[in-house]
Amino acid sequence: MAEEHVIVPTERLDRKQKPGRPVIDARNVAVSFKVEDGTVEAVKGVSFQLHRGETVAIVGESGSGKSVTARTIMGLLTKRATVSDRASIAYNGRDVLKFSTRERRSLRGDRISMIFQEPMSSLNPIYMVGSQIVEAIRAHKRVKRRDAEARALELLKQVHIPDPESRLRQYPHQLSGGQRQRVMIAMALANSPDVLIADEPTTALDVTVQAQILNLIRELQQRLGMAVILITHDLTVVRQFSDYVYVMQHGVVREHNTTEALFKEPKHPYTQRLLASEPRGSANPLPAKSPVILEGRGVRVSFTLKKGGFFNPEMHELVAVNDLDIHLRKHETLGLVGESGSGKTTFGQALLRLINTRKGEVSFDGEPIQNKTRSEMRPLRARMQIVFQDPFSSLNPRMSIGQIIGEGLVVNGLGTTKGERQDRIKEALVSAGMPENILSRFPHEFSGGQRQRIAIARAIALEPEFILLDEPTSALDLSIQAQIIDLLRRLQDERGLSYLFISHDLKVVRALCHRVMVMQHGNIVEQGPVSEVLSKPKTEYTQRLVRAAFQVAA
Template identity: 75%
Template sequence: MSEDIELRTAPPERRDAKTGDPIIDARNVAVDIAVEDGVVNAVRDVSFQLYRGETIAIVGESGSGKSVTARTVMGLLPKRATVGKDATITYDGEDVLKFSDKRRRMMRGARISMIFQEPMSSLNPVYTIGTQIIEAIQTHRRMSRRQAEKETIELLRQVHIPEPEARLRQYPHQLSGGQRQRVMIAMALANKPDVLIADEPTTALDVTVQAQILSLIRELQTELGMAVILITHDLTVVRHFSDYVYVMSEGVVREHNATEALFENPEHAYTQKLLASEPSGHANPMPEGSAPILEGKDVKVAFTLRSGGFMKATYSELVAVDSLSIRLHKQETLGIVGESGSGKTTFGQALIRLIDADGGAVLFDDRNIEEMSREQLRPLRSRMQVVFQDPFSSLNPRMTVGQIIEEGLIVNGIGKTAKERDERVRDALVSSGLPGSITARFPHEFSGGQRQRIAIARAIALEPEFILLDEPTSALDLSVQAQIIDLLRRLQSERGLSYLFISHDLKVVRALCHRVCVMQRGKIVEQGPVEDVLENPQTEYTQRLVKAAFEVAA
């Protein structure tokens, strides 16, 4: 945090002269969480009011306490967390902090529901979609399974999931990211709650699905008369979808106001900094005559799909990557964009042999890696690294941050001594915007944005020549996005790095990439210099992506 930003605390009363009693009135909320090396003051002094039928937004950087505040309302804090004795959170006039565990459980999902940030982590992978929603209904209402199943189908239809009867028998991994998020919304709305808490509900979704999900929440809010607490780092979303905004930093509310008033006249220096953090600038100029470092020629990836019963199984082929060719030059950043299911991540993984292609050739530094065995490919692994989309899945929960980053150094023989490796680990963390002192902590002790920075630090520590960045900024708030963009630009300039940047965030693509390829259904439908494609898209599909990214539907 910049030292020249004054971090005063905002007064608790709202500034919009709202009449009547709020449905939720939180006062002096403080939460301390015990960690290995002491206590983290996650939330220090937070007050907010939520009225029926309105949407309030809680915004701030990763680690500011937004999600902890929401979890305190729900009673979903970890065992090591302690709520301050002066805190009160009244729901409909009663202090929920004084409820028994049983009463709190009955309130969750019935009167107050929550949509979590990572649906793949929140949905149980071993149960079908139908079973999980039916359980949410029967936990709070006496109803036969047949009645609950009928209501579940109607809920899935309400959140615009196609063929809801068939979806009942599917598992979470069989749905796209957007569909999983819709299932989470259906589950949250199963018992028609008074309050919906949406914790980063569109973080990992592409821009067209984001617009659909937000419009869906607003549509259901109007229909059911719900109040909504929207936790997000996307200020474009806040401006279009909220009535009142609370800005948090370091566990306290720094400023709050009606949405338009706050955006038009931000009074606190921290709020001004956030509003000025939209991704900006352009990619570094490429050196003239830069040689190719990665080249894909007619790359094809297909999956065999099985359907039907055991005795009458039928098989079909799904072509995820349909004979695509690209060329990435040294010190170039090539963006690959497209909706969920377009094949962009599969293509990226095939280019670095994380999955095997079914056709074509991939050249890395003029060497055909498709013809190499795993042993022959191993020496090249330190030269090509990857940052995955979901840091919670890609970071080993049983290892400390220091062990996670050092593991790659040990495997690749980098660093002669433990001390030298430790210095590299700390340097990578600092370069990624994290303190070097966190090496003894575990991934679950960090926010989603902080975990993503740890993943980036792990890749940077090996000093590679090429990095595949698969949605590396999807979990980061705007100010941290700006830091990561600047970091990637600087590392590219200093170390001659090349990036293949897979993203649904076209604002970040515009700020970081030299060229962009637009993918749809396994094919590249448009490509060219990033300014040309984003300012003058030629295909209807690209035009739709650009409109959804820069003009979020209200």
């Protein structure tokens, strides 16, 4: 409880080096939400200052109140939210919380802009990209449509989108994740704002694209003199891009300081824990002469795509996995890394016979499986399991935790009685770090990290020998990531598991894997021991991935 009573100063510790008035000066910001059984205090008395031309980072785990604080500045809270009467948010000396609805709307998107975490949910899918940027310009400026279109083209050029003229006439779904995020930045910069709020702008992006987006924001900031509020849980990004850091937990600012001072000497136990939770350590040594459990030779996966019109279609082959070889030993963790679209997940699913291969041989524990029928594969399914990236979409929301884990036992005929199956379910939950008394609860009642533990429990309940882990930590906070890594390491030691670990997070790969294979465009471009490949990458592509992951400078 001592943590709750640490008094954090409302003024910045470097205020003597910051002459002039802050562009944003927030004091005692407190926000509560009405829920079915009362109220939830999401933000409790937060104060912070932002000066022109600098980047302030607000960091903390999910549920810490970072995004609610940002939305309070923007005036984007739901009707169920209540902002405390004592709160004030001064923009250039004027309290925006006292603005009328009309004044707030004219400020939002003009002087203060925001980039959201998921651009696909922020861009309107039925309007072309150009129309949406034009709308953002004309909502605040009285300009002719032709001039607004010229400005939209200029903005797309500023954010370095390739072939900007054609992008104006495309729809959001026709762009990649990185291109959509660039469009969001273009819209946010449409009216040259004083303040840009970037709320987890790179969480869903590959490391190389993340580096490009962050470097782009910094370049535009320096050119336009903007102040930036960066909301993130990625400490590498914070260290590289911010000038000052506020650390939030449970709606409270636990600590704040200049970036250099905070990383050098964190004062609060929570900050120390957060900094210590970056993926660390390395895989335990592999037993000598460990036999091969999974092997693929010349594995090829391709898809036939149709181009052209209805009456004159052209068919062409897209090769997703190009004649690849792989071997995985018992007790080994093999990392499969690369950018989105490199073929990692397709390769992994082909090895488990979840999708069909065009050619090649796949063996599990010395037994060829590439020509087995679905019924012939069934006895092997308990021995080969998979944990997906998003546990919420892979756990049936209508089934209880007991039913979700028990279903695999029933299907595979494991456990002769209901009581025996219940014991196996409870044992799997405890092994995955979850209490055994949650069998009647449902997936929506758990956090992201807890749901991922349940997904792991479902896999290990069948006592497999091999688990395919497809981006199992990418959507999780750093401290939860560290817990899942420790859990996977412990389960591997206790049960002798072998993992194929698919990821684009090289920090996690370094902490968990023995070997790594780097994929690009369906090919393996480099492979070897983790320590060797990540410290001395040979190919230019791997060098770029490593730079982006550990230095955020691609």
